[in-house]
Amino acid sequence: MNNYLEIKNISKTFNTNKKLRVLKNLSYNFSKGKIYSLMGPSGSGKSTLLNLISLIDRPTSGSINFNQSPIDFNNNDKNDIFRAKKIGIIYQQNNLLPDFTALENIYLASLSLHNDKNLAITKAKHLLKLVDLSNRAEHYPSQLSGGESQRVSIARAIINDPEVILADEPTGSLDMDTAKDVFQILKNLKSSSRLIIFATHNRFFANKADCLLEMINGSVKNINV
């Protein structure tokens, strides 16, 4: 589907000691069935853009449309449900809950949405098999390696079968071999009904995307399609 995600004149300003304008009238249309990589130096606004798309943060001005429906950033409850159903997020620091096992970390996202524990556990076990971590189901994040934690994080992000997957430097804290494994899992998630956007500093992974976007001074520049 073309233009599934439309970003229109988005600006984001942080009011710290002095006003910091991170995104400047940024506009771009993302289509389903493609993987987009976001490149750019630190502070160029990659994470800010992903936070806006994931509806965790709100823009200073501009609008975001999903499937031609505008997002109301004042309606937190509706946005939370939308995020739970449609968006999966993967962070650089896997951000797993330390008091829960790998299996529990994965099924929590489904449990909160469907309120069906058995369904959530079944789906989580299937996903653990998909990321080749069935034998680590009962292990806590502190007992997992960086690559394993990141694979659990990916499994958690896709448990609700999201239409959009956002990954903020998913391979940033991994060695090259592990990073390649994790990236391959991410790449395998590509489908015609899904949009994947990942931010990276690594040109090698960025080049493997269908579209490489470069962020410079709060704007986005399309390098190739």
Next chain:
Amino acid sequence: MDDFFGFEFKDRNLEIYLKKPNNIEPQKEIVQKIFKDEFVYSWADMNSSLFSALKVERNVMFIILSLIIIVAAFNIISGLTILVKNKTRDIAILKSIGVLNKSIVKIFFLIGVIIGTSATIFGIFLGVTFSLYVENLRQFLSSVFNISLFPEEIYFLSKMPTEINPTSILIISTCSIAITVIVSIFPAFRAAKLDPIKALKYE
């Protein structure tokens, strides 16, 4: 009888003993209705200074215990607030995976209620046990520290009196749980209001 003892009519006294002397006031009123022109007074009136002192003591104890409950309630608030602070990153992660604010409120509210309810149950158990064995405890402490606790010559009682009143237990435990429920609301809503962006960036 009056002639034998040399009493006149005005010197006459009548003493009435009740099987249940605790509920004296209504009985006194009944007697007063029968002997309208007589002066009727009960054992409570005869020891009024002692009973008013006990009443004051009871009121002071009520105020002290109320203050303890208020302090305990603030302990729950501060405990939950610290828990929310410590779990800021976890709350942000939950929000980022789409967990609704009302679910986060529910989590922290339930923690407060569970703490309050279990503490109330434990308190009832401890209180009832203390009441049942208070005399044994008094004797034990008296012998260990060689002091006279609850001396008979002051209190006119050979052993420490206790009364387990189920109605009082029910009222107190209901109030305790209600206070816990009320004080758990504030930290729970505070948890739900956390900004996930700030929490994920700075935690």
